[in-house]
Amino acid sequence: MFARWDRMAKQFTRIGKEIAIAVKAAGPEPDNNPALRRCYLNAKAVNMPKDRVEAAIKRAMGKDISNYEEVIYEGYAPHGIAILVETATDNTTRTVANVRMHFNKMGGSLGNSGSVAFMFNRVGEFKVKNEGQDLEELELELIDYGLEEIGEDSEGNIIIRAAFSEFGNMSKALEDKGLTLISSELKRIPLNTVELPEDQAKEVLELVDRLEQDEDVQQVFYNLK
Known part of the structure; x- marks a missing residue:
């Protein structure tokens, strides 16, 4: 139980810092800030309360916030x-x-x-809810948006990896297709x-x-x- 709470606290702290960096870089409006939209999504994926997310954004707009x-x-x-x-x-x-x-x-x-x-390849990794999509068909649809890999995780969710430089394009493509995004992260794959x-x-x-x-x-x- 304590380990789970420690892990959750660590995830909240990590996302709080990501919010601070995103807001400092491009402002507090998620519509104009893809990095902040990613923070919202990842906060939801780890059940971070909405009021904590909003408090982190408010802190990031303050003058005395740490510059991460x-x-x-x-x-x-x-x-x-x-x-x-x-x-x-x-x-x-x-x-x-x-x-x-x-x-x-x-x-x-x-x-x-x-x-x-x-020794590592930097990629954007998107976790998408599996709602019966045909993976081969989805692969063909996403190939023009920087798709590098597509598959399923142990829980049956669809995992999509795109080139780091195509992170924004892939993110928009998934939104435009109405797919249910669970999380999106930048990762380094060996x-x-x-x-x-x-x-x-x-x-x-x-x-x-x-x-x-x-x-x-x-x-x-x-x-x-």
Whole structure:
């Protein structure tokens, strides 16, 4: 129960920072701000209360709001697993020190910019409610909007991946087609994955878990199979 609440609090904090960055960049009106529309959608997907979303937008419009900067850190977990850490921070000195500490304590090492990013493909990932659509037909309809992959997750929802540069086009195409969007996120998918024995994989996942608990960390991507 406590773990679930911790996870929910972390998701709310992450979306709150995304809202702050989106509002600072393009204003508080979702109709004119695709990034803010994405925040609304993702807030709904994790059951973030509407009043909390509106409070985050209001805070982002204030003069004393923290200016969050999006910073990416790259490194290696134990056993050579590549890790890419996306952060949103108002204090990069604190964040880099904490991220380095997590890597060091768990037997990994923080690398230079560009050291592992090339191992990941940045994509837009959309989760769509499956309402009996024909996947092959949908694939043909979306190919002109940057579609890279289409499939289903374990719950039967449709997962659509588009090139990062086509995120806006795909988002609009799905809206125009009247599909029910559950969430939309920017993700980094490993080009190749590495399989490890269970005990070694556990060490990697302990580092990932530790990074994900850090208040400045938004998302962690890795190439462990």
